[in-house]
Amino acid sequence: MNTIVVFGASRGLGLAIAKYYRSMDNPVIAMVRDPSAAQELIETGASVVKGDALNTEDIEAVLAKTPKEAWVISTMGSFKTSQPVDYLGHRNLIDALEGKGIKRFLMVTSLGCGDSWATLPERAKAVFGQAVREKGLAESWLQSSRLDFTILRPGGLKDGDITEHGELSQGREVHGLITRSEVARLTFELFNDDASIHQIYACVDPTLSY
Template sequence: MKPVVLFGASRGLGFAVARHFRERDIDVYAMVRKPESAAALEELGVKVTLGDALEQNSIKSFLEDVPKDVVAVSTMGSFQADNPVDYIGHRMVINELEQRSIRRFVMVTSLGCGDSWAYLSDKAKAVFGQAVREKSLAESWLATSPLDYTILRPGGLQDGEATEQGVLSSQGEVHGLITRSEVARLIQTLLLDDTSIGKIYACVDPVFTRNFNN
């Protein structure tokens, strides 16, 4: 598989994605904002560059230093941050990818984005609504770009190992949980599947959700 350029790698889902690919000896290039975030990634063998996804020049410099033949993944998010990266950061990343030969891009958002907003509970809208709206704007920006994109909307993210039971859905109402490791596995599956280009998927893990609830 081609090397992976990863945005949002410093913690949570992004770190799980970096670990997944490195465990399979796939080169990963990541840009992180805080120096203290770099050490754990470097221990995995990730090639880390310091930069800020809210600064166009940082993104440009980062992408200039990675190999030309790569695929890109973003798990960026900034719930309740003073300067959210969900839309503006993704918009700048997408714009820079357009200027290069990096065409394949998987962007991870969340359930509730775009046309799945109607399925989000009132409580979730009150708590996460602003972030979901920002991510929805990023989805729209990406969908009108020339990139070979896939959008992935995971359910509630949990710790735990990959189960290989995660389900991708492209229609209807979806609710549930899924481990970050399982999302990472699904991201690789999508990157290797050209039929996923131009599509939007939700993903949950019925087995994990059932076990969690029990």
């Protein structure tokens, strides 16, 4: 049973991912900026470590506890924060993983990153564009790394249960919603498929509507 290491797990998608793997009794290590705001995460039984991805020493401290065969997931983001981690935090993490020889890494970004920028609606570019561009830079840094990486770009996220209807796609324009729990399930699917290494996927759930 793999140890799961989650960066950005105190709330939202990262929390849903931590909950999913803890529900299957996988050991979960989670780095969060403020453990006092992560009570729900702590209650899952995850091992919670205080740290900031902009501080390389904090990342090193987490990875010192991480087995080389662990599955590492990042959902880090910083929409409208004074110190964004979308690019620099991920760059620090990717470099540290390479240094430690921890190979399997799944980075969750969003629709609109990289080659999907052209399909992002203009309104979304105006509101989220800076964060999406930062995430796109992180994707580029990861793609030139030596890691066994997978990039996952979900559509609009919402609370809800696993639906089993989330769809992975490549090379085509997609729009839509997906529950955070369903994204968590898809990460498990990708980790268990070696064909997903060095691949980029979009994911939405066609059964959900706005």
